[in-house]
Amino acid sequence: MLHVVSDSDADLLGRIGDRDRSAFELLYQRYARTVYAMAINKLRDKGHAEDATQEVFVAVWRHAGTYAPERGVAARWLFTIARNTVIDHGRATRRVRDASQDDAPEPVSDAPGPAEAAEEGWTSFCVHAAVSELPERERVPVELAYWGGRSQSEIADLLGLPLGTVKTRTRTGLARLALQLEGIL
Amino acid sequence: MTGKIPDIDELIGAETDPQERERLTRLHRTLAGTEPFPELPSSLKRPPVVDGVRRLPLAGRAPGLPRAWRGQRQRRAAFAAAAASVALAGAGGAYLATAPGGTGGDSWRVAMHATPAAPDAAATLLVGSRDHAGNWAVTLSVRDLPRLPAGSYYEMLLTRRGRLVGSCGTFRVDTGTTVVHLNVPYKLNESSGWLIRREVSPGRFGPLLLRT
Numbered sequence: 002m003l004h005v006v007s008d009s010d011a012d013l014l015g016r017i018g019d020r021d022r023s024a025f026e027l028l029y030q031r032y033a034r035t036v037y038a039m040a041i042n043k044l045r046d047k048g049h050a051e052d053a054t055q056e057v058f059v060a061v062w063r064h065a066g067t068y069a070p071e072r073g074v075a076a077r078w079l080f081t082i083a084r085n086t087v088i089d090h091g092r093a094t095r096r097v098r099d100a101s102q103d104d105a106p107e108p109v110s111d112a113p114g115p116a117e118a119a120e121e122g123w124t125s126f127c128v129h130a131a132v133s134e135l136p137e138r139e140r141v142p143v144e145l146a147y148w149g150g151r152s153q154s155e156i157a158d159l160l161g162l163p164l165g166t167v168k169t170r171t172r173t174g175l176a177r178l179a180l181q182l183e184g185i186l
Numbered sequence: 187m188t189g190k191i192p193d194i195d196e197l198i199g200a201e202t203d204p205q206e207r208e209r210l211t212r213l214h215r216t217l218a219g220t221e222p223f224p225e226l227p228s229s230l231k232r233p234p235v236v237d238g239v240r241r242l243p244l245a246g247r248a249p250g251l252p253r254a255w256r257g258q259r260q261r262r263a264a265f266a267a268a269a270a271s272v273a274l275a276g277a278g279g280a281y282l283a284t285a286p287g288g289t290g291g292d293s294w295r296v297a298m299h300a301t302p303a304a305p306d307a308a309a310t311l312l313v314g315s316r317d318h319a320g321n322w323a324v325t326l327s328v329r330d331l332p333r334l335p336a337g338s339y340y341e342m343l344l345t346r347r348g349r350l351v352g353s354c355g356t357f358r359v360d361t362g363t364t365v366v367h368l369n370v371p372y373k374l375n376e377s378s379g380w381l382i383r384r385e386v387s388p389g390r391f392g393p394l395l396l397r398t
Contacts, residue, residue, distance in 0.1 A: 047227065137393070148222045153196055160393065
């Protein structure tokens with residue numbers, strides 16, 4: 002995600018590298034939900050996902066000084082830190098779990114390979130980050146439509162809004178998302 | 187994913203320009219194939235304490251220690267408990283005292299305005315002193331928000347230049363006017379804004395009710 006306002010992700014990482022806590026909080030508010038979504042989708046456990054999310058942002062605080070804008074966009078840097086930290090957390094959890102189990106053979110996985118999985122993860126990361134940046138009036142109906150399994154009428158009932166308002170907000174939100182995600186879709 | 191993919195025609199209408207339709211259809215497919223986007227749990231509403239690169243105790247790693255951020259949750263509950271009946275100081279006038287940014291005895295008042303979702307409500311914020319650690323004492327006086335059923339809360343959020351900065355705590359209200367004492371650990375300045383919304387169910391929020 003490219004933020005072209007004054008508090009761009011790259012600006013924030015630069016300030017975090019200088020130990021600016023307010024920049025850290027801003028980046029956290031911008032990406033915490035996206036990182037948590039990545040963690041829970043990979044780890045399938047809320048407690049571990051919460052822990053992993055904390056670990057990601059501690060890692061961001063520690064390593065922000067190593068971010069070099071010329072080597073890529075800040076969101077990609079954050080995504081890489083998040084993915085690696087979540088994977089490490091999953092491995093550590095499995096080691097603890099496996100230590101208490103018999104030596105069962107590894108099941109054969111039909112999951113995508115590492116490169117493919119990373120690219121899928123990046124798309125999800127960008128989509129979630131873009132959705133979380135939507136104004137709430139647009140974000141809520143979009144989320145309810147795609148991840149809440151609700152029809153437009155059900156969303157209107159749930160939010161206590163006229164159906165036309167829900168449709169307009171959903172459409173506006175989708176148009177905004179399409180613009181933000183240009184180059185990724 | 188819920189397994190129920192929304193109907194693209196219902197979302198964007200049938201009379202969309204073909205080029206726009208193609209663009210939105212690509213987005214639609216991507217969204218439909220994207221993993222669910224869970225709400226952030228309350229334990230993660232605030233960033234970890236990183237000053238001095240110190241980590242908070244994490245779940246399951248320090249037996250006997252509270253789960254991460256439980257203290258903040260308890261503080262939020264304390265904010266709600268601290269609500270007392272005091273007459274609303276008047277919903278007009280934005281900055282009645284000094285400009286924001288001062289410390290010590292400086293304070294200023296901010297009026298919040300009702301949205302169509304709560305047309306009768308009104309609120310003012312009295313932003314008080316900031317302690318040496320960077321915590322601002324903020325007193326919210328709010329009137330005519332509906333009382334909520336057990337387990338539901340209102341939440342006050344801070345924004346800066348229109349972007350969400352973080353939650354300033356949750357609270358409940360009584361009939362008439364309720365005063366809530368909040369602690370705000372974020373930087374406050376002229377670009378700060380405030381929002382109040384309702385948690386309609388755990389992790390799900392209704393429309394904005396009051397805003398500056």
